[in-house]
Amino acid sequence: MSDSPSGSPRLTRRPEWTALEDHRKDALPQPDLRELFTADPGRAERYVVHVGDLRIDYSKHLITDETLALLQELATATDVFGLRDAMFRGEKINVTENRAVLHTALRAPRDAVIEVDGENVVPGVHAVLDKMAAFADRVRSGEWTGHTGRRIRNVVNIGIGGSDLGPAMAYEALRPFTARELTFRFVSNVDGADLHEATRDLDPAETLFIVASKTFTTIETITNATSARSWLLDGLGGDEKAVAKHFVALSTNAGKVADFGIDVDNMFEFWDWVGGRYSYDSAIGLSLMIAIGPDRFREMLDGFRIVDEHFRNAPAEANAPLLMGLLGIWYGNFHDAQSHAVLPYSHYLSKFTAYLQQLDMESNGKSVDRDGRPVEWQTGPVVWGTPGTNGQHAYYQLIHQGTKLIPADLIGFARPVAELGDELKAQHDLLMANLFAQGQALAFGKTAEEVRAEGVPEEQVPHRTFRGNHPTTTILATELTPSVLGQLVALYEHKVFVQGAVWNIDSFDQWGVELGKVLAKRVEPALTEGADVPGLDPSTAALVAAYRNLREV
Numbered sequence: 001m002s003d004s005p006s007g008s009p010r011l012t013r014r015p016e017w018t019a020l021e022d023h024r025k026d027a028l029p030q031p032d033l034r035e036l037f038t039a040d041p042g043r044a045e046r047y048v049v050h051v052g053d054l055r056i057d058y059s060k061h062l063i064t065d066e067t068l069a070l071l072q073e074l075a076t077a078t079d080v081f082g083l084r085d086a087m088f089r090g091e092k093i094n095v096t097e098n099r100a101v102l103h104t105a106l107r108a109p110r111d112a113v114i115e116v117d118g119e120n121v122v123p124g125v126h127a128v129l130d131k132m133a134a135f136a137d138r139v140r141s142g143e144w145t146g147h148t149g150r151r152i153r154n155v156v157n158i159g160i161g162g163s164d165l166g167p168a169m170a171y172e173a174l175r176p177f178t179a180r181e182l183t184f185r186f187v188s189n190v191d192g193a194d195l196h197e198a199t200r201d202l203d204p205a206e207t208l209f210i211v212a213s214k215t216f217t218t219i220e221t222i223t224n225a226t227s228a229r230s231w232l233l234d235g236l237g238g239d240e241k242a243v244a245k246h247f248v249a250l251s252t253n254a255g256k257v258a259d260f261g262i263d264v265d266n267m268f269e270f271w272d273w274v275g276g277r278y279s280y281d282s283a284i285g286l287s288l289m290i291a292i293g294p295d296r297f298r299e300m301l302d303g304f305r306i307v308d309e310h311f312r313n314a315p316a317e318a319n320a321p322l323l324m325g326l327l328g329i330w331y332g333n334f335h336d337a338q339s340h341a342v343l344p345y346s347h348y349l350s351k352f353t354a355y356l357q358q359l360d361m362e363s364n365g366k367s368v369d370r371d372g373r374p375v376e377w378q379t380g381p382v383v384w385g386t387p388g389t390n391g392q393h394a395y396y397q398l399i400h401q402g403t404k405l406i407p408a409d410l411i412g413f414a415r416p417v418a419e420l421g422d423e424l425k426a427q428h429d430l431l432m433a434n435l436f437a438q439g440q441a442l443a444f445g446k447t448a449e450e451v452r453a454e455g456v457p458e459e460q461v462p463h464r465t466f467r468g469n470h471p472t473t474t475i476l477a478t479e480l481t482p483s484v485l486g487q488l489v490a491l492y493e494h495k496v497f498v499q500g501a502v503w504n505i506d507s508f509d510q511w512g513v514e515l516g517k518v519l520a521k522r523v524e525p526a527l528t529e530g531a532d533v534p535g536l537d538p539s540t541a542a543l544v545a546a547y548r549n550l551r552e553v
């Protein structure tokens with residue numbers, strides 16, 4: 001495959017890439033973490049980077065100073081920081097959609113100037129934030145009432161993908177900061193069961209629906225919103241005027257919002273330079289803002305901004321998103337790791353990994369480069385995980401003793417949330433002891449000699465031996481506050497950016513999800529009406545026929 005149109009060599013032919021391949025081969029079978037720490041105990045302190053309230057320890061990685069230097073040379077050669085600066089400047093780095101990528105403008109200070117097509121977008125960002133804050137305050141205080149005059153007690157966000165995962169994740173993460181007298185639900189699945197379960201015990205007179213959709217054309221969201229409207233009108237005697245008091249929209253598409261019947265005065269706008277998976281700090285976060293209040297929401301934006309500024313200004317060797325991105329490349333491209341586990345030791349982060357799945361996999365699940373040519377290197381990993389202690393009793397066995405290399409992030413907090421009682425607070429040390437113990441066991445394992453020394457019968461020794469050498473990053477913060485959540489999300493946003501930049505892919509489009517959407521629309525009449533769908537393949541046609549038969553039984 002020839003080099004890129006710009007004349008620069010393709011990634012795997014760059015000398016910086018082959019230097020990493022050689023470095024990896026030289027170190028075969030693998031640098032050993034026990035040996036690395038014995039030779040250099042100082043790495044425990046040296047391989048730590050601080051950003052905002054986050055302490056990021058990457059000492060338990062299969063790296064040396066030389067590995068880091070070579071990875072940084074790769075980042076320089078692929079001009080990661082050049083693309084970063086272009087992103088922050090508002091250049092149209094989403095090449096396939098010809099769009100700027102400016103989620104960082106969503107948390108820019110009021111006096112910042114960031115131009116897209118010659119227009120400063122920052123005043124618009126703050127105008128929407130102010131409108132959201134005024135609305136959130138009215139709902140929280142009870143001043144905004146429903147059609148019958150009753151105050152709103154339930155907020156149901158209807159959206160999918162980036163219009164669901166972000167607010168749903170952040171609501172869970174920040175529950176201790178939420179208005180506990182209000183109920184929040186998040187409906188995404190076009191399976192009617194989702195809306196049914198979310199609304200079955202709610203009173204329509206006290207329920208506000210937030211329809212969140214960047215495009216306002218997403219079939220799942222529009223279908224659910226239409227059913228929610230029927231549910232509301234059925235419950236309130238059918239007066240169409242009720243919609244104005246019980247439906248608001250979050251969108252870039254005012255025309256479609258009006259077509260749906262939502263007053264555009266009740267629409268909170270955002271812009272095409274905000275990707276869906278990068279949008280929960282835009283108007284898409286309205287449900288979260290109602291839950292935690294405008295001040296906490298702004299604290300969260302401040303947290304995002306701390307990491308934005310760090311990513312923009314910190315030197316390469318102390319740049320946390322750069323380091324995390326490069327470490328992922330080290331494993332994915334030079335150790336054949338296929339996946340990456342994110343394991344939070346916090347119940348409140350139960351949806352964090354699901355959120356990161358879209359952020360990472362929709363961004364970097366690409367197989368052509370920015371010039372449209374097939375990549376000859378691995379791109380984004382499979383991201384997976386759940387809160388750590390539960391995972392320990394489910395899939396950690398495979399990480400410890402399976403045959404796959406699975407780099408993992410362990411995320412924990414020094415303090416439990418303030419509102420727990422003393423006895424529950426006391427459980428926090430045990431929770432964190434688990435995090436530290438897992439990091440230790442994964443890195444250093446247990447040798448056959450150590451197992452034998454415990455008097456274990458010889459035939460059991462192989463089963464009880466832990467190879468160790470499983471790399472982890474440990475991210476520690478004092479407490480899970482709105483600011484810290486913003487910091488964590490921005491850290492991963494920029495990590496994903498770094499990897500996409502090195503791989504020379506467009507991390508900001510998502511054409512891969514389009515085909516399934518188009519085919520679902522085409523297949524639906526075959527299910528509903530038994531219509532002949534031209535071009536339906538024999539396997540799918542047989543499945544549709546079986547479905548229709550079973551439905552009739």
Ligand code: F6P
Nearest residue numbers: 161162163213214215218276513
């Ligand atoms: O899943 C594809 C996708 O386009 C995501 O990128 C997006 O977050 C989601 O659908 C929802 O889109 P919208 O906000 O336009 O309804």
